[in-house]
Amino acid sequence: MKITTTKKTVKTANKLTLTITIAVIVAATLALTGCDAISSLFNRDPNQNNQNNQNNQSPVDTKLLDINHPVIEGISNDEIPDSIIWGWYTAIDNLSDMEAFSENMIYEPFPLSNYPDNQKSSLPYWILAGPRESVGARQLYNEHPQLSWMTIAFNTTESGGYDQVPYKIEGNRLYIAYNFDPNKPADEQEIDWGYEMSFYFEGRDLVLTRNGAEVRMIPYDFREESTSRGVSGWVSDDENAYNGVISVTYRENEDGSVLRSEIDLTGGWRALDPVFNFADDGTLTMSWEEEFANSRGVIDKKVSLSCRYIWSRDNGLILIDDGQLYLFQTSTEERRGKLLGEALGDNVSYEDFTEAQLQRLIEMQQNLQQDIQSAFDDTEIEVEIDPTTGLIAMDAAILFGVGEFALSSEGMSYLDEFLDVYAGVILSDAYKGSIAEIIVEGHTDSVGSYEINLTLSENRAQSVLDYCLTRQPALADLMTVRGMSYDNLIYDENGVEDRAASRRVVFRFILQTG
Numbered sequence: 001m002k003i004t005t006t007k008k009t010v011k012t013a014n015k016l017t018l019t020i021t022i023a024v025i026v027a028a029t030l031a032l033t034g035c036d037a038i039s040s041l042f043n044r045d046p047n048q049n050n051q052n053n054q055n056n057q058s059p060v061d062t063k064l065l066d067i068n069h070p071v072i073e074g075i076s077n078d079e080i081p082d083s084i085i086w087g088w089y090t091a092i093d094n095l096s097d098m099e100a101f102s103e104n105m106i107y108e109p110f111p112l113s114n115y116p117d118n119q120k121s122s123l124p125y126w127i128l129a130g131p132r133e134s135v136g137a138r139q140l141y142n143e144h145p146q147l148s149w150m151t152i153a154f155n156t157t158e159s160g161g162y163d164q165v166p167y168k169i170e171g172n173r174l175y176i177a178y179n180f181d182p183n184k185p186a187d188e189q190e191i192d193w194g195y196e197m198s199f200y201f202e203g204r205d206l207v208l209t210r211n212g213a214e215v216r217m218i219p220y221d222f223r224e225e226s227t228s229r230g231v232s233g234w235v236s237d238d239e240n241a242y243n244g245v246i247s248v249t250y251r252e253n254e255d256g257s258v259l260r261s262e263i264d265l266t267g268g269w270r271a272l273d274p275v276f277n278f279a280d281d282g283t284l285t286m287s288w289e290e291e292f293a294n295s296r297g298v299i300d301k302k303v304s305l306s307c308r309y310i311w312s313r314d315n316g317l318i319l320i321d322d323g324q325l326y327l328f329q330t331s332t333e334e335r336r337g338k339l340l341g342e343a344l345g346d347n348v349s350y351e352d353f354t355e356a357q358l359q360r361l362i363e364m365q366q367n368l369q370q371d372i373q374s375a376f377d378d379t380e381i382e383v384e385i386d387p388t389t390g391l392i393a394m395d396a397a398i399l400f401g402v403g404e405f406a407l408s409s410e411g412m413s414y415l416d417e418f419l420d421v422y423a424g425v426i427l428s429d430a431y432k433g434s435i436a437e438i439i440v441e442g443h444t445d446s447v448g449s450y451e452i453n454l455t456l457s458e459n460r461a462q463s464v465l466d467y468c469l470t471r472q473p474a475l476a477d478l479m480t481v482r483g484m485s486y487d488n489l490i491y492d493e494n495g496v497e498d499r500a501a502s503r504r505v506v507f508r509f510i511l512q513t514g
Helices: 025-033 036-042 046-053 095-103 135-143 332-341 355-377 409-426 450-471
Strands: 008-011 017-020 087-090 107-109 119-121 126-129 148-153 162-170 173-176 195-202 205-210 213-219 229-234 245-252 258-265 270-272 275-278 283-293 297-311 317-321 324-328 392-395 435-443 479-483 504-511
Touching: 135 148, 135 162, 229 258, 229 317, 229 324, 229 332, 258 283, 332 355, 355 409, 355 504, 392 409, 409 450, 435 450, 450 479, 450 504
Parallel strands: 435 479
Antiparallel strands: 008 017, 008 213, 087 126, 087 213, 107 119, 126 148, 148 162, 162 173, 173 195, 195 205, 205 213, 229 245, 245 258, 258 270, 270 283, 275 283, 283 297, 297 317, 317 324, 392 504, 435 504
16 A cells, blocks of 8 residues: 655745655754754855745744644644654755745744854754654653653754754643753753744644744655655553554555554454555544454454544554544553563563564463453452453452451452452463462552551451452462552542552462463
């Protein structure tokens, strides 16, 4: 399948229209090296530019897009995350495009004290955002994980114009902090979010506005001279799946031939030979006629899904449908770490396995999680089951009195009902030899000392295990206990400890990997 593109235009402050084909051996060199020698090719005298624009230029501090203008039609601006602009966006393809861009752009003082006489274009000609766009970005995200980072390139009159800076998004406003020193801890400096642009999406294009100027950018992979394009990402949790889709991978060659076309589905299923159509207007169609799972074979299932998309490149993909964002921006490594990290032993890493072994383990984990969920869905037993990992959390208030570790009569009755369902899945022939261990974890809130809570959590976990073995002795070779004290607290949406939710007992299964 060949993904086609069309030329785009950039509307500037003096109403001229610049035809743009988008992005760039030159921009690629800048993105990877930040080379001032190349950047200097684009340095312009702003006097001529501002003379051209003086009749149409708005004051420097005005003419931002109306704050109520939607970033994405149908999506509340309050729901827009920083990751909405992850990827590589560009508005130039060659020197002639750059010269046209520079001649028709409004200029203003550069917001850095070490360039006092420098001026820059109001808007950048390319941006790279997200943790997987470059080695430098990964390092910054690792060192300052509380901030979002981008590389941004402006046309300038002197040195500079290419910077790695923290950014944040509030509604349709994009804020950049030029004063942040990445060599100092964030809590030791006051961040000035004084540089402001507005933005919105038209189809897959990103439109930036500031001071009466406007520039349209398209994803780097969709420029006319792109040699290849590709995208890959997972949702963070299966509960965030889009119509059952939990991962999307698409890779295309220069000639339009498809290198990889994959869709993972909930429950361990995968679409067989899915077809993608990324349209110029920002619409994505995904279709397939069969699904398969290694342990269940192939089934006929014709599916066709249509939605809008935002191309995040190495940082994944965002799908938009029915007023909701679906973020496929979790990497395969992050997904495996989260998925199997809960289901492997303490001294085992998913990196220890071949790709075929990983697929077998992931399918087993997903099948087990789904079967546990289905079994409890048919009951009225109150348990919280993680839809991705299969961890089961029980409210300690049902099992114990306040500050006690002896099971209450209510707790015993609860475990009777729970064990009938849980053991029915764990001990079934489908998972015989597949489970290495079942860990019963005790968790507390943060009231009191760590040591006192550690003892309480261990005793509570042991009480649950002892009772389970009186009812289901076949679990004796699998079950162990672990006290967690308040190492894994639960917080509400405001970041405040939810003490009631933190007091819990968790059942965690560990897969057999030998």
